[in-house]
């Protein structure tokens with residue numbers, strides 16, 4: 045039955061149809077610009093995550109999309125219609141929040157049936173539809189359990205079924221996994237992805253968890269200070285951050301300040317550091333370079349590094365055991381004492397280097413991105 049829904053969805057959806065469009069949306073809370081001139085498009089059937097630190101404006105943007113809050117400037121449309129055209133209960137939006145707001149005195153099945161009753165769904169078809177959606181979230185057979193007889197993860201599944209049972213045009217998720225322990229959170233991230241793929245429902249998820257964003261999304265918007273910093277697919281966002289904020293927020297990056305050279309590299313003291321310019325900047329301007337911890341190679345000597353465009357020597361100032369890998373902090377005197385954080389995961393040599401050791405570190409030119417600091 046779920047496959048039938050997916051088939052219907054894919055038959056009726058042209059892949060390029062825009063489901064949600066925000067144009068120059070601003071929310072000014074009496075001088076606090078919670079969202080500042082945000083514009084984006086989301087195609088039908090895609091999974092978008094709005095990612096950003098606390099206070100970056102994610103929830104405010106989501107609340108405006110849901111129609112709970114009216115923007116002070118700009119326009120938001122869902123399937124071409126302004127979001128405030130209908131009262132919240134008449135809109136075709138399913139929602140799951142961190143507080144699940146399930147009805148504790150009702151059974152799982154009664155909770156899932158609730159939106160159908162509210163929407164005056166044909167009573168003879170309710171039980172079948174509820175079973176179908178409990179199956180979808182792998183709770184077939186749990187329909188008669190009361191909410192307090194279910195685990196946290198199972199309650200989460202009931203909330204998902206309840207949000208989707210009336211086949212909304214849009215599913216909105218506001219940090220629904222934030223309160224779960226890590227294992228369960230990772231399991232539910234994959235579940236969200238599976239269910240979304242199965243139903244093809246257009247979804248917007250809000251989180252500050254970068255791993256979650258990378259795992260579940262087709263498309264990610266990174267926000268900071270109320271502004272959209274970048275919108276891209278996960279791999280592009282990770283590989284080609286457009287500014288230092290995005291480079292620092294996703295993954296673990298180290299930063300070095302310097303001056304742009306005429307050929308697009310960076311000068312620090314007497315040393316020219318090879319990198320890839322991520323912006324247009326004039327020779328002599330101040331720049332900021334970023335490199336990810338897993339893109340730096342570490343060895344006892346420069347020769348042992350093998351082929352690297354850039355090779356430097358440094359001193360280990362800290363080593364941190366992270367289970368599946370070791371993280372080294374290396375200070376490079378030739379770069380005015382800049383520190384680099386480097387992941388190393390050779391299972392045979394976790395204890396390879398110690399604090400105080402001199403080590404060689406190297407990278408390839410394309411992996412060090414050079415930005416204008418003001419970008």
Ligand SMILES: Nc1ncnc2c1ncn2[C@@H]1O[C@H](COP(=O)(O)OP(=O)(O)OP(=O)(O)O)[C@@H](O)[C@H]1O
Nearest residue numbers: 073076078096097098099100101102103104105252
């Ligand atoms: N009703 C309000 N009145 C005044 N300021 C508000 C209001 N709601 C949010 N803000 C402010 O707007 C900014 C963005 O808040 P928002 O809740 O959207 O951020 P967020 O990215 O979702 O953060 P978190 O991850 O902590 O939930 C914050 O500075 C917040 O204090």
